[in-house]
Amino acid sequence: MKLSIVIICWNNLNVIRECLRSIYDGTHTTEFEILVTDNGSTDSSVQYIRENYPAVRVVENGANLGFAKGNNCGIRQTTGTYVLILNPDTIIHDGSLDRWIAFADRHPNVGAFGCRVQNPDGSYQVSARPFPTIARYWIAALYLRFLGRISDAFVSDQYPRWKGDTERPVDWQSGCCLMVRGDLLRRLGGFDERFFYHFEEVDLCKRVWDSGFSIRFTAEASITHLGWQVPGRLPIGFEIEKLRNRYRYFYKHYGENGCRQCRTATLAWFRLRQLGYRLLCRFAPSESLHKRLEMYRVVVRWNRLLAPARFAETGEEPVVDLNPAAGRF
Numbered sequence: 001m002k003l004s005i006v007i008i009c010w011n012n013l014n015v016i017r018e019c020l021r022s023i024y025d026g027t028h029t030t031e032f033e034i035l036v037t038d039n040g041s042t043d044s045s046v047q048y049i050r051e052n053y054p055a056v057r058v059v060e061n062g063a064n065l066g067f068a069k070g071n072n073c074g075i076r077q078t079t080g081t082y083v084l085i086l087n088p089d090t091i092i093h094d095g096s097l098d099r100w101i102a103f104a105d106r107h108p109n110v111g112a113f114g115c116r117v118q119n120p121d122g123s124y125q126v127s128a129r130p131f132p133t134i135a136r137y138w139i140a141a142l143y144l145r146f147l148g149r150i151s152d153a154f155v156s157d158q159y160p161r162w163k164g165d166t167e168r169p170v171d172w173q174s175g176c177c178l179m180v181r182g183d184l185l186r187r188l189g190g191f192d193e194r195f196f197y198h199f200e201e202v203d204l205c206k207r208v209w210d211s212g213f214s215i216r217f218t219a220e221a222s223i224t225h226l227g228w229q230v231p232g233r234l235p236i237g238f239e240i241e242k243l244r245n246r247y248r249y250f251y252k253h254y255g256e257n258g259c260r261q262c263r264t265a266t267l268a269w270f271r272l273r274q275l276g277y278r279l280l281c282r283f284a285p286s287e288s289l290h291k292r293l294e295m296y297r298v299v300v301r302w303n304r305l306l307a308p309a310r311f312a313e314t315g316e317e318p319v320v321d322l323n324p325a326a327g328r329f
Contacts, residue, residue: 003032003101004080004182008070010039012088013048015226019088020053026094030101033057037074039064067175068191068200075190080182082113085201087176089226100179100221111213112180112205114173115221116164124163125225127177128170128217130155131206132249134261141269170217171209175201176225184213192252199245206253235295240302244317251312259308270300 005023009016016036023034037059038046049056059073071085082104084097096115104113117127130136139145139156147154149161162168178201188207191200205215243266250262274296281289298320305318 001031001033001080003030003082003084003097004078005032005034005084005086006071006074006078007034007036007086007088008039008067008074009036009041009045009088010064010070011041011043011045013041013043013045016045016088017048017052019086019090019092020049020056022090022092023097024053026092027097028095029098032097033078033080035059035074035077037061037070039066039070066193066196068195068197069193072190072193075185078182078186082179083182083185084177084179085175087225090176091224091226093222093224096221096223100218103218103220104179104181107216109213110216111184111208111211112173112178112215114170114215114217115177115179115223116217116219117174117177117223117225120224120226124165126158126164127174127225128159128164129157129172129174130159131171132157132202132246134254134258134265137262137265137269141265141272143272164217165219167216167218167220169214171215172202172205173215173217177223178205180204180208181213184208184211194248194252195245196241197245198242199249203249203252235291236298239295239299243299243303244311247306247308248312251309256309259312263303263306263308267300267303270296270303274300 007016007019020034023032034053034056036049036056039061040063046058046060049058057077059077061070061073064070065073075083082101100113100115104110114128117125119125136156139147139154144154145156145158145160148156148158159170188204188211190204192203195203208215246266247259247262251259274293277289277293277296281293302318302320305320307316311317
C-alpha cells in the first residue's frame with residue numbers, strides 16, 4: 001500500500017462526507033487506504049461511512065480519546081509507505097495527493113511532509129511554523145513579530161515573508177494534514193498520548209527532526225481546511241486545553257526551568273492583551289469584547305495559580321470557575 005490516510009472523527013458527519021468524497025474523486029494514480037478512527041460519535045457518522053464508503057476501515061474507539069490517542073488507534077493499523085494524518089474538516093484538491101506522493105518519492109531523505117492549506121475563501125492558512133521556544137513566545141507576546149521581517153533572529157511563531165507558496169524545510173506542520181513516512185511514524189510510536197489535543201503534532205515533528213530526518217513543505221499539493229465544526233467547543237475551555245499541552249511540551253523537551261519560563265511568557269502575553277482589550281472595551285464596548293475579556297480573566301487566573309512542572313508530572317492543576325455560558329472543552 002502506497003498511502004494510508006488516517007482521519008479522526010468525533011461527531012463530524014457534517015464535514016467528513018465532503019472530505020471522503022474529495023479523496024475518492026480527486027486521487028487518480030495513488031493506491032491508498034482510508035482508516036477513520038472514531039472517538040465515540042453519536043451523530044451517525046459511523047453508519048454513514050459504512051453505508052456509503054464500505055472500503056473505508058472504521059476503528060471504533062467508543063469514547064473521545066483525544067486527537068493523539070485517537071489517531072494512534074488508526075496509525076497502528078496502517079500499512080502504507082506513507083501515512084497521512086488528516087482532519088475530517090478538510091477538502092483535498094484534485095490531484096493533490098498524487099502530486100504530494102510524487103514529491104515525497106523525490107525526497108527519500110525527508111521524514112515528513114507539509115502541504116499548502118487554504119481557508120474556505122482561498123486565502124493562505126498558516127499551517128507550517130517554527131518550533132516554539134521561550135524567546136519566540138516573548139517576541140510574540142511583546143508584539144515584536146514585525147522584526148522578523150528584518151532579521152531571522154526575531155522569527156517567532158510564523159515564517160515572515162512566506163505565504164506557503166514555495167518549497168522549503170519547516171519545523172512543524174499542522175496536524176490537520178501531516179504526512180509522515182510510515183516506517184518512521186510507526187517506529188516513533190505515533191503521537192505522544194500525553195497530549196490530548198494541541199501540540200501533539202509539534203512534538204511528533206520535533207521527534208522526526210531529532211531522529212535525523214527533515215520535514216519539507218511543498219505547494220504542489222493543497223487542501224482547504226474548513227475549521228473544526230464541533231458543538232460544545234468554546235473559547236475558555238479550549239484555551240486552557242491548549243495551555244495544558246503547551247506546558248506538557250515544554251516540560252518534556254526543556255524540563256522544569258523551561259516550563260516555568262514558558263508560564264512567565266504566557267502570562268505576559270495574556271496580560272498585555274487583557275490590557276489592550278480593556279482599553280478597546282472602554283471606548284467601543286461590545287458583547288464580543290466582554291466575552292474575550294472574561295476568557296482572559298479566567299485563563300490568567302488559571303495560569304497564575306498553576307505550578308506548571310507539577311502539572312506536567314502529575315496532572316495537578318487549579319480549579320477555576322469557567323463562565324457558565326462558555327462551557328468546557
